[in-house]
Amino acid sequence: EDQVTQSPEALRLQEGESSSLNCSYTVSGLRGLFWYRQDPGKGPEFLFTLYSAGEEKEKERLKATLTKKESFLHITAPKPEDSATYLCAVQAPFNDYKLSFGAGTTVTVRA
Amino acid sequence: KAGVTQTPRYLIKTRGQQVTLSCSPISGHRSVSWYQQTPGQGLQFLFEYFSETQRNKGNFPGRFSGRQFSNSRSEMNVSTLELGDSALYLCASKEAPATNEKLFFGSGTQLSVL
Numbered sequence: 280e281d282q283v284t285q286s287p288e289a290l291r292l293q294e295g296e297s298s299s300l301n302c303s304y305t306v307s308g309l310r311g312l313f314w315y316r317q318d319p320g321k322g323p324e325f326l327f328t329l330y331s332a333g334e335e336k337e338k339e340r341l342k343a344t345l346t347k348k349e350s351f352l353h354i355t356a357p358k359p360e361d362s363a364t365y366l367c368a369v370q371a372p373f374n375d376y377k378l379s380f381g382a383g384t385t386v387t388v389r390a
Numbered sequence: 391k392a393g394v395t396q397t398p399r400y401l402i403k404t405r406g407q408q409v410t411l412s413c414s415p416i417s418g419h420r421s422v423s424w425y426q427q428t429p430g431q432g433l434q435f436l437f438e439y440f441s442e443t444q445r446n447k448g449n450f451p452g453r454f455s456g457r458q459f460s461n462s463r464s465e466m467n468v469s470t471l472e473l474g475d476s477a478l479y480l481c482a483s484k485e486a487p488a489t490n491e492k493l494f495f496g497s498g499t500q501l502s503v504l
Contacts, residue, residue, distance in 0.1 A: 313492060322394070322480050322495030323433075366433065377423070377446050378493065380433035 282306075285367050285381035292388045295356050300384045302367030303349040312350050313378065314343050315366040323366055326352075357388045392417065394496035396481050402502045408469040411499045415462050415483030421445075422464040423493065424456060427478040436479075439464050440486070468501075476503045 282305040292298055304312070311330055315323035327336040329345040336343045340361060342353040352365055364385045368378040395414040403409050415422050424436040435448040439458035456466040462483075468475055478500050482493035 315495075320497070320500075322482070322497050323493075325492040325494070328492060368433075377435045377438060377448070379435070380425075382432040 283367055283369055283379050283381035285365075285384050287384060288382070289385045290387070292354070292357050292386065294358055294388055294390050297353070297355045297357070299354070300352040300365055300386070301349060302352070302381055304367075304369045305348075306369050306371045306379075308372045309369060310372045310376075311370045312345055313368045313370070314350070314352055315368065317364045317366055317383070326365075354386065357386070359388045359390050362386055362388045394481055394483050394494050396479075396496035396499050398499060399497070400500045400502075402504065403471050404504050405471055405473060407471050408467060409471060409501060410465055410467045411479055411481075411501075413464045413466075413481030413483075413496060415464070415481075416494055419483035419485050419494070420462050421484050421486055422458055422462065423482045424464070424466050425480045425482065426450075427480055427498070428476075433480070436466065471503045473503050475501065477501060 284303045286301045311328050313328050314326040316326055317323040327343040332347045334345050340355050344351045364383045366383045367381040370378055397412045421440045423438040425433045427433045436450055437444055437456050438446040442458045453469045458464045478498045480495050480498045482495045484491045484493055
């Protein structure tokens with residue numbers, strides 16, 4: 280079964296203090312790796328899709344990268360509004376396109 | 391374009407009861423997936439529907455069922471509720487199942503079983 284592990288579970292940052300979140304996965308033939316952001320009481324909101332090792336995507340203060348076994352979500356100079364739970368999910372070719380999610384990393388950014 | 395709409399937003403039920411949750415996907419989206427989210431287990435896939443047919447199913451007991459209507463709206467039903475069924479139930483849609491497209495999620499239905 281596909282395994283997705285996110286670390287750390289929780290991250291407390293000072294405003295402006297850059298950091299990285301990790302998502303490691305064990306899946307054969309990755310079809311896509313997805314990053315979502317989830318605010319309390321809301322459904323996950325799509326951030327990025329990565330398809331192949333070496334790929335990078337950026338959006339404002341967020342940058343996602345992908346290797347053969349893990350992905351990183353870098354948060355550069357975070358602001359309090361970046362506080363959320365960040366979820367990673369993988370899609371493998373032989374599981375009929377369903378997504379397997381990690382447990383998430385909860386990021387709190389203090390002003 | 392309206393997003394994914396889930397109703398009701400909150401539900402409180404007692405053990406043994408049954409519950410039906412509703413999901414209206416984004417217009418034009420024909421694939422609807424359901425996920426259960428709990429603090430301990432995270433997001434777990436329940437099932438996916440496309441063209442009124444269940445395409446895929448997660449590892450949940452038969453008490454969890456769903457259906458999809460011709461207008462792509464979907465419902466999920468949980469019978470004989472247990473305390474452990476307390477969770478946020480999320481619906482997500484996309485245009486078609488066999489793509490790498492991102493899922494669009496609703497805000498969920500928070501179910502509490504007492």
